[in-house]
Amino acid sequence: MSSKTEKVTEKVTEKVTEKVTEKVKVKKVKAEKFGFEAEVSKLLHMMVHSVYSDKEIFLRELISNASDACDKLRYEGQMNADLLKEGGDYKIEITVDDKAGTLTISDNGIGMNKEDLISNLGTIARSGTSKFMEDLGEDSGDTNLIGQFGVGFYSVFMVADKVSVISKKAGEAQAYAWVSDGIGEFTIAEEKTAPRGTSITLTLKKEAAEFLLDHTLRRIIKTYSDHITLPIMLFVPAEPKEGDDTVQEAEKINDGTAIWARQKSDITADQYNEFYRSVGQAIDEPAQTIHYKAEGMTEYSVLMYVPSDAPVDLFDPARRPKVKLYVKRVFITDDCEDLLPGYLRFMRGVVDSEDLPLNISREMLQNNAVMNNMKKAVTNRLLSEFSKLAKKDAEAYNKFWGTFGAVLKEGIYEDFTRRDEILKLARFESTLDKGLVSFDEYISRMKKDGKHIYYITGENAEKVKRSPQLEGFKSKGIEVLFLTDPVDDFWLQMVNQYDDKILQSVTRGSADLDEAEDDKDKKEDNSPEIDALLNILKVNLGTEIKDARLSKRLTTSAVCLVADDGDMDMHMERILKMHKMEEAQNSSRILEINPDNALIKALAKSAVKEGSVEALKDASLLLLDQAKILEGELPEDVTAFTVRLAKIMQSAF
Numbered sequence: 001m002s003s004k005t006e007k008v009t010e011k012v013t014e015k016v017t018e019k020v021t022e023k024v025k026v027k028k029v030k031a032e033k034f035g036f037e038a039e040v041s042k043l044l045h046m047m048v049h050s051v052y053s054d055k056e057i058f059l060r061e062l063i064s065n066a067s068d069a070c071d072k073l074r075y076e077g078q079m080n081a082d083l084l085k086e087g088g089d090y091k092i093e094i095t096v097d098d099k100a101g102t103l104t105i106s107d108n109g110i111g112m113n114k115e116d117l118i119s120n121l122g123t124i125a126r127s128g129t130s131k132f133m134e135d136l137g138e139d140s141g142d143t144n145l146i147g148q149f150g151v152g153f154y155s156v157f158m159v160a161d162k163v164s165v166i167s168k169k170a171g172e173a174q175a176y177a178w179v180s181d182g183i184g185e186f187t188i189a190e191e192k193t194a195p196r197g198t199s200i201t202l203t204l205k206k207e208a209a210e211f212l213l214d215h216t217l218r219r220i221i222k223t224y225s226d227h228i229t230l231p232i233m234l235f236v237p238a239e240p241k242e243g244d245d246t247v248q249e250a251e252k253i254n255d256g257t258a259i260w261a262r263q264k265s266d267i268t269a270d271q272y273n274e275f276y277r278s279v280g281q282a283i284d285e286p287a288q289t290i291h292y293k294a295e296g297m298t299e300y301s302v303l304m305y306v307p308s309d310a311p312v313d314l315f316d317p318a319r320r321p322k323v324k325l326y327v328k329r330v331f332i333t334d335d336c337e338d339l340l341p342g343y344l345r346f347m348r349g350v351v352d353s354e355d356l357p358l359n360i361s362r363e364m365l366q367n368n369a370v371m372n373n374m375k376k377a378v379t380n381r382l383l384s385e386f387s388k389l390a391k392k393d394a395e396a397y398n399k400f401w402g403t404f405g406a407v408l409k410e411g412i413y414e415d416f417t418r419r420d421e422i423l424k425l426a427r428f429e430s431t432l433d434k435g436l437v438s439f440d441e442y443i444s445r446m447k448k449d450g451k452h453i454y455y456i457t458g459e460n461a462e463k464v465k466r467s468p469q470l471e472g473f474k475s476k477g478i479e480v481l482f483l484t485d486p487v488d489d490f491w492l493q494m495v496n497q498y499d500d501k502i503l504q505s506v507t508r509g510s511a512d513l514d515e516a517e518d519d520k521d522k523k524e525d526n527s528p529e530i531d532a533l534l535n536i537l538k539v540n541l542g543t544e545i546k547d548a549r550l551s552k553r554l555t556t557s558a559v560c561l562v563a564d565d566g567d568m569d570m571h572m573e574r575i576l577k578m579h580k581m582e583e584a585q586n587s588s589r590i591l592e593i594n595p596d597n598a599l600i601k602a603l604a605k606s607a608v609k610e611g612s613v614e615a616l617k618d619a620s621l622l623l624l625d626q627a628k629i630l631e632g633e634l635p636e637d638v639t640a641f642t643v644r645l646a647k648i649m650q651s652a653f
């Protein structure tokens with residue numbers, strides 16, 4: 001080449017480069033900037049600085065998203081063939097570029113348009129994760145919690161400095177590129193050409209270079225994603241060909257059979273556990289694994305897990321059961337209320353039906369006979385599995401009950417047909433302090449011919465243990481169950497009996513301990529002094545109380561309050577008031593006094609003296625306030641209470 005030509009070529013190259021640079025510039029200018037939602041920023045900050053040891057889960061999350069995207073398209077394509085114009089078998093491809101230090105995960109699934117990118121990769125859709133982030137506060141290093149909240153896509157920032165997502169939505173012409181370094185903002189620009197689906201390129205952090213290695217990627221794919229039914233193709237460098245060392249060959253890495261469709265005997269405990277983590281977006285171990293195939297009228301496979309730990313949003317009203325519905329190995333939805341009742345919302349896993357049509361729409365799932373049958377049968381099976389566990393391993397069962405019992409108990413009032421079964425599964429702490437007790441166990445221990453199952457409701461076992469109303473029961477050795485979940489107050493309104501035993505609150509109605517104890521030495525007649533004191537209390541307290549009477553349930557304390565037979569339980573009333581519910585009442589209670597208590601004895605003596613009504617006015621009011629305080633309530637008028645107390649204390653010194 002002459003030197004002249006060289007120069008010309010140089011110039012041309014220069015020009016071309018200029019043009020290219022210009023183009024790049026133009027393209028960059030066109031890129032729109034977006035800020036991440038505040039909570040995402042917080043989450044990303046955590047990711048970027050994560051010391052979480054299982055960083056490799058990012059790949060599981062991306063593969064799972066890619067697989068979902070293909071399933072979504074397969075599903076929507078059934079109803080709208082236009083979406084499938086680009087054709088091609090569904091697959092996931094993983095490519096490594098050693099030189100650039102990048103890892104790319106591509107799928108030919110449903111893809112995302114601009115709006116999808118903004119909302120899916122800029123906000124946190126899941127209420128649980130948002131709540132988790134709120135609770136976490138500004139500065140928490142507890143990154144071990146990361147996996148538990150299924151942070152999904154954002155986990156890429158544990159391993160990448162920069163992430164670019166190129167996506168084209170099925171049925172649309174325009175592709176978009178989403179780019180971010182995970183700090184504060186992301187950009188979106190139009191992308192000239194791209195195939196249908198999504199391609200995610202991670203520029204790996206230096207310390208994450210291991211994720212470029214062939215054997216590492218194989219191991220991760222096998223460990224976490226073996227069950228994914230689409231082929232996961234890993235591009236690995238082929239035998240170097242002369243003059244070209246960039247040729248790569250694709251190799252299918254995953255086994256591709258849905259784990260739930262395999263024989264139990266072919267599945268290892270590790271494989272079950274890994275699938276649980278992937279399907280349940282969890283980091284704990286499953287507490288129970290339930291895997292079976294139903295054959296007969298309706299055919300389906302079930303692989304479900306009881307988690308060991310409760311998720312943070314267990315009581316979030318928006319939380320739905322997170323079980324995935326498949327039809328003949330094809331994912332249909334994970335947002336299906338008709339698969340399990342709400343009180344089993346802690347379950348994770350998969351139900352795969354052989355009978356539903358593949359093109360079933362979400363609307364059709366509602367009130368569908370096949371779905372109803374499956375829901376019924378699966379619910380029955382799960383409850384019977386819990387009951388089996390209870391018989392086989394009480395310790396494991398009690399742990400399960402401690403974690404999810406409060407949720408399961410919602411079934412007592414929601415699911416009339418299974419009420420008795422759930423009551424049988426219920427466990428409670430009790431005055432005997434021997435760990436959790438079932439109703440059956442309680443009955444087996446009660447006195448012969450006992451008619452009542454006694455219980456007390458309240459905030460927690462520690463608090464109710466100190467309730468004065470328990471004194472008589474304790475001293476007579478009568479067991480009382482502690483019903484301390486808020487949900488207890490609700491189902492108790494509907495359930496009066498278990499077997500033929502009446503459920504009786506120890507803070508309501510007359511406690512006939514003698515009947516329960518078969519103890520005939522009753523103190524029937526009140527002394528005249530006690531009668532006088534009761535009268536004085538009634539006069540002095542007026543409408544503040546419904547009645548004043550002698551207590552059979554107190555042995556040491558002077559007084560306590562109880563609700564009348566037909567009235568609402570006191571704890572329930574407090575809950576309703578706390579939540580400002582319309583049904584909240586202000587029913588006046590019965591004040592019970594203990595004739596064996598020294599203070600009551602002294603007051604009773606004064607009660608028969610002249611002018612005692614007036615003389616015992618302060619004492620009457622103080623007794624009532626004392627009883628309220630024992631209930632965990634405040635005296636009506638705190639100032640008046642302290643003035644009265646001071647006056648009485650003064651007279652004593």
Ligand code: ADP
Nearest residue numbers: 065066069109111112120121151152153154198
């Ligand atoms: P999750 O998958 O649990 O919903 P992610 O944070 O992983 O949470 O993803 C958020 C959303 O982004 C997904 O629900 C999905 O709508 C979308 N998305 C992520 N990856 C892809 C993909 N490869 N193809 C299409 N959509 C995707």
